[in-house]
Amino acid sequence: MNATHDIENFYQGLVSHQLIIPTNVNGCYGRGAVFEDVLQRFDALVTRTAGADGAEEMTFPPILPRTLIETLGYMENFPQLAGSVHSFNGDERQAHELSERLRQGERWEDLLEPTDVMLTPAACYPVYPLFSGLLPAGGRLVTLHSWVYRHEPSIEPTRLQSFRIREYVRVGAPNVVVEWRDMWLQRGLALLQELGLPAKSDVASDPFFGRIGKMMAADQTDQRLKFEILTPVISTEKHTAVCSFNWHQDHFSSKFGIRQRNHELAHTACLGFGLERVTLALIKTHGFEPHKWPDVVRKNLWK
Ligand code: ZN
Numbered sequence: 001m002n003a004t005h006d007i008e009n010f011y012q013g014l015v016s017h018q019l020i021i022p023t024n025v026n027g028c029y030g031r032g033a034v035f036e037d038v039l040q041r042f043d044a045l046v047t048r049t050a051g052a053d054g055a056e057e058m059t060f061p062p063i064l065p066r067t068l069i070e071t072l073g074y075m076e077n078f079p080q081l082a083g084s085v086h087s088f089n090g091d092e093r094q095a096h097e098l099s100e101r102l103r104q105g106e107r108w109e110d111l112l113e114p115t116d117v118m119l120t121p122a123a124c125y126p127v128y129p130l131f132s133g134l135l136p137a138g139g140r141l142v143t144l145h146s147w148v149y150r151h152e153p154s155i156e157p158t159r160l161q162s163f164r165i166r167e168y169v170r171v172g173a174p175n176v177v178v179e180w181r182d183m184w185l186q187r188g189l190a191l192l193q194e195l196g197l198p199a200k201s202d203v204a205s206d207p208f209f210g211r212i213g214k215m216m217a218a219d220q221t222d223q224r225l226k227f228e229i230l231t232p233v234i235s236t237e238k239h240t241a242v243c244s245f246n247w248h249q250d251h252f253s254s255k256f257g258i259r260q261r262n263h264e265l266a267h268t269a270c271l272g273f274g275l276e277r278v279t280l281a282l283i284k285t286h287g288f289e290p291h292k293w294p295d296v297v298r299k300n301l302w303k
Pocket residue numbers: 122123124125167246270271272
């Protein structure tokens with residue numbers, strides 16, 4: 001086994017233990033019952049850990065308005081990751097052409113047109129417009145579960161095109177938001193370490209597109225706006241992010257007019273656990289058979 005990278009063996013082990021179900025598209029495998037059980041139990045552990053915080057629970061579909069993607073500047077910053085939904089709006093003649101092209105093995109996608117929606121690239125995006133206006137005293141705290149899409153097909157099992165995020169979003173006064181982020185950074189580390197993961201936190205940046213994007217990423221790192229919790233999964237050297245913490249300052253509140261009681265712009269921050277990635281980290285650390293995992297880990301998850 002290669003000491004630093006173990007993509008192929010890990011993938012084959014996941015398949016042979018029926019933890020994942022391959023398809024013919026990279027980054028698009030199905031989840032078996034045992035994999036899904038671990039994932040749901042980790043999510044329940046997060047819920048128990050944060051229960052006393054009293055977050056409002058919201059659920060959105062894995063699509064969002066194309067106009068929201070435009071407002072958020074996603075196409076300027078991350079065009080390489082976006083996923084757009086297209087459908088057929090044509091007439092009888094074009095429908096005939098479509099089926100004819102399919103029969104001939106020709107390309108047919110240019111007969112589709114963009115719809116009003118795109119695939120959700122970040123779990124928290126749908127909530128920011130809802131915060132518009134004056135916030136209640138103390139701000140708001142929301143939790144979400146969402147499937148998110150990233151166009152980055154890969155054979156690496158932790159890099160999925162579609163995956164689930166358990167997210168918390170805090171909006172309020174700047175100091176409140178930063179304290180909340182710092183509290184969760186410690187809490188998230190403790191939660192993952194109690195599951196036997198050698199987790200560590202580090203400053204991080206988003207994969208902004210292009211040359212200007214590199215500068216934006218450097219700025220994000222300098223300002224310590226993004227942190228990640230990392231743990232070894234497919235590489236002992238380049239660890240995998242399983243949770244990310246983002247302090248947006250007034251990036252979203254300025255776009256949607258989100259104000260504190262004193263009418264100053266609020267700040268927002270969010271954190272998201274990558275549920276598949278945490279599950280994969282647990283499997284990599286403790287083995288392909290969760291019923292044989294250490295008692296202390298099982299006690300935490302199977303409560
Ligand atoms: Zn977020």
